[in-house]
Amino acid sequence: MAPGIQITQQIRFGDIDSYNHVNNVVYLQYLEDARVQLTYAELPGGGTFQDLIGTELFTLVGRNEIEYLAPISFRPTPIFVNIWITHIGGSSFDFGYIVTEADTSVIFAQAATSMVLVSRTTGRPVRLTDPQRSALEAWRGDPVPFKRAATRPSLQTTSEGNR
Numbered sequence: 001m002a003p004g005i006q007i008t009q010q011i012r013f014g015d016i017d018s019y020n021h022v023n024n025v026v027y028l029q030y031l032e033d034a035r036v037q038l039t040y041a042e043l044p045g046g047g048t049f050q051d052l053i054g055t056e057l058f059t060l061v062g063r064n065e066i067e068y069l070a071p072i073s074f075r076p077t078p079i080f081v082n083i084w085i086t087h088i089g090g091s092s093f094d095f096g097y098i099v100t101e102a103d104t105s106v107i108f109a110q111a112a113t114s115m116v117l118v119s120r121t122t123g124r125p126v127r128l129t130d131p132q133r134s135a136l137e138a139w140r141g142d143p144v145p146f147k148r149a150a151t152r153p154s155l156q157t158t159s160e161g162n163r
Contacts, residue, residue, distance in 0.1 A: 004084025004096075004139045005041060007034040011074055021071035028064060031097055031111055034081035038095075043135050052132045056120055062092065063114040067146055070108045072099075079108065084141035091125035092116045093136050096144040112144045 009030045017023035039049040039059075053059065072079060080100050087094040092114055099109040119126050128136070 007037045007081045008078045016074045034083045049135045059115045062116045066111040085136045085139045
């Protein structure tokens with residue numbers, strides 16, 4: 001995993017669907033909650049990542065990917081979203097997540113989100129500043145170990161592959 005943080009998520013009765021487990025779309029809310037908590041977490045030198053973004057910029061979700069590995073039934077005890085940064089680009093960065101029991105003995109899902117830093121004025125992507133990069137680096141860790149990615153066939157085919 002990674003040097004990110006672990007966020008507690010309480011399952012609400014309304015999160016449960018007709019199959020008696022947390023509905024797949026609710027996971028996106030759990031990930032969003034963890035993302036917001038992380039970006040408002042106190043940085044080692046003080047302040048938060050949100051402070052570094054300021055009021056002239058904001059972040060937009062560019063992509064989400066989730067692998068559901070075990071169902072979560074309603075229960076009074078919380079689950080946990082472990083969140084960290086997996087990639088930092090020019091104007092974008094990626095979060096990795098693992099939704100687990102507190103001790104990570106059971107993994108319910110793993111996920112990734114790509115975020116883009118955008119100007120509120122122009123609506124265009126904006127390059128990350130050095131202080132923003134430094135803050136993100138503090139939470140940097142390994143890529144999400146998606147199971148499908150290791151077995152996914154290449155989208156490119158060769159003349160050999162078409163025979």
